[in-house]
C-alpha cells in the first residue's frame with residue numbers, strides 16, 4: 001500500500017536527504033506536498049520527479065517562476081506562509097517537518113491536527129512551543145517522531161525501556177567549527193569559517209549554530225520537551241567524531257549509547273520506517289579502523305549558549321520562544337556582518353533579560369498566537385539591541 005507523504009523544507013539539507021530515501025522506493029509513496037523557500041528551480045524539479053500534488057514556495061515573489069516551471073505538469077503551485085499551512089492540512093500519512101527556524105512551527109501544528117505522523121527535524125517547534133506541540137499531537141491522535149540525530153538516538157535507546165528508570169540523558173556535541181581554536185580567536189571568526197562543520201553536511205544556519213553551540217542549547221530544550229526529562233538529568237558531552245549521538249543512563253548504572261555514521265539518512269530513515277527497521281544506504285562503521293572515540297566536558301566559557309538554555313528551561317513558559325527568536329536575529333546579524341561571532345550570545349542574553357521583566361508575556365498560555373507575539377517582541381528587542389550595541 002502506498003503512503004501519502006509531504007515534505008516541508010524539501011529543498012534543504014534534511015529535505016533532499018528525505019527525498020533521496022523515498023526516491024529509492026518508487027511506488028511506495030504518493031507525494032502530496034513539497035515546500036521550499038527561494039530555491040524554486042529545485043522545488044519544481046523535485047515536484048516533477050516525484051509527481052507531487054502541490055509545490056509551495058514561502059515567497060509570494062517566486063510564485064510566477066514556480067508556476068512557469070510547473071506549467072503543463074498538472075502540479076499545483078502556491079506561495080506564502082498561509083499556503084504552506086494549507087498544504088500541511090492536506091491529508092498525508094507521514095509529514096517531514098524540515099523548514100528551518102520558527103517558521104516551521106505552524107505547518108507542523110497543522111499537520112498534527114490532521115492526525116498525520118510528524119517526523120520532526122525542526123527542533124525550533126519544541127523549543128518555542130513544546131507543550132503546545134505535544135498537546136496537539138495527543139489531542140489529534142498524531143504521532144511525533146524525532147529526526148534530530150541526538151533525539152532519534154535517545155528515542156532508539158529508550159525503546160522498550162521504562163522512562164522512570166532513566167537517570168540521565170547525554171547528548172553529544174561535535175564542538176563545531178571552532179572546537180580547537182583558542183578562545184581569544186573566536187571574536188574574529190568569519191562567516192566562511194563558521195559555516196564549515198567538521199563532520200555533518202547541513203544547512204548554513206544550523207552549521208553556524210553548531211559552532212556557537214546554540215544548536216546544542218536548542219537541543220537541550222528539545223530533549224527536555226520531547227522526553228519530559230528534568231533539565232538536571234540532561235548533559236552535553238563534547239565528542240569530536242560525531243559517531244556516538246546520545247547515551248541514556250539508567251538507575252542500574254547501564255549506559256545505552258547510539259553509535260552510527262554522521263549521515264542524517266539514518267535518523268530520517270528510522271522515522272520513515274518506524275516501528276520497523278529497514279535497510280538504509282548509510283555507511284557501516286568499522287570501529288576497528290576508527291580506533292578511538294574521544295569525549296570531554298564542554299567549556300562553558302567558550303559556549304555561553306549552554307548556560308542560557310539552562311536558564312530558559314528554569315524559566316519555562318514562553319522563554320523558549322524568546323530565546324529562539326533572539327538567536328535567529330543574532331544569527332542573521334552575524335551572517336550579514338553586523339555583529340561578531342561572540343556577540344551573538346550577548347544579544348540573546350540581553351533579550352532574555354529584557355523580556356523576563358514582562359511576566360505576563362513570558363507566562364502567558366502557550367498558544368500559537370502567544371508564541372508568535374513573544375517571537376515578534378523578542379525580534380524587535382534583538383534588532384534594537386543589535387543596532388544600538390550591547
Ligand SMILES: NC(=O)C1=CN([C@@H]2O[C@H](COP(=O)(O)OP(=O)(O)OC[C@H]3O[C@@H](n4cnc5c(N)ncnc54)[C@H](OP(=O)(O)O)[C@@H]3O)[C@@H](O)[C@H]2O)C=CC1
Pocket residue numbers: 008009010011012013014015035036037038039040058084097098099100101103121122123124147148149200201202203204205206264
Ligand atoms: N541539516 C541537518 O542535518 C539537520 C537539521 N536539523 C534541523 O532541521 C531543520 C532544517 O535544517 P536544514 O535542512 O539544515 O536547513 P536548510 O537551510 O538546508 O533548509 C531549510 C529549508 O527550509 C526552507 N525555508 C527557509 N526559510 C523558510 C521560511 N521562512 N518558510 C518556509 N520555508 C523556509 C528552505 O527553502 P530554500 O532552501 O528553498 O530557501 C529549505 O527548504 C532545522 O530546524 C534544523 O535545525 C536537525 C538536525 C540535523
Ligand SMILES: CC(=O)[C@@H](O)[C@H](O)COP(=O)(O)O
Pocket residue numbers: 148149150172173174175176200206209210211215216264
Ligand atoms: C546532525 C544533527 O543532529 C545536528 O544537530 C548535529 O548535532 C550538529 O552537530 P553539533 O554536534 O556540532 O551540534
Ligand SMILES: [Mn+2]
Pocket residue numbers: 148149150219
Ligand atoms: Mn542534532
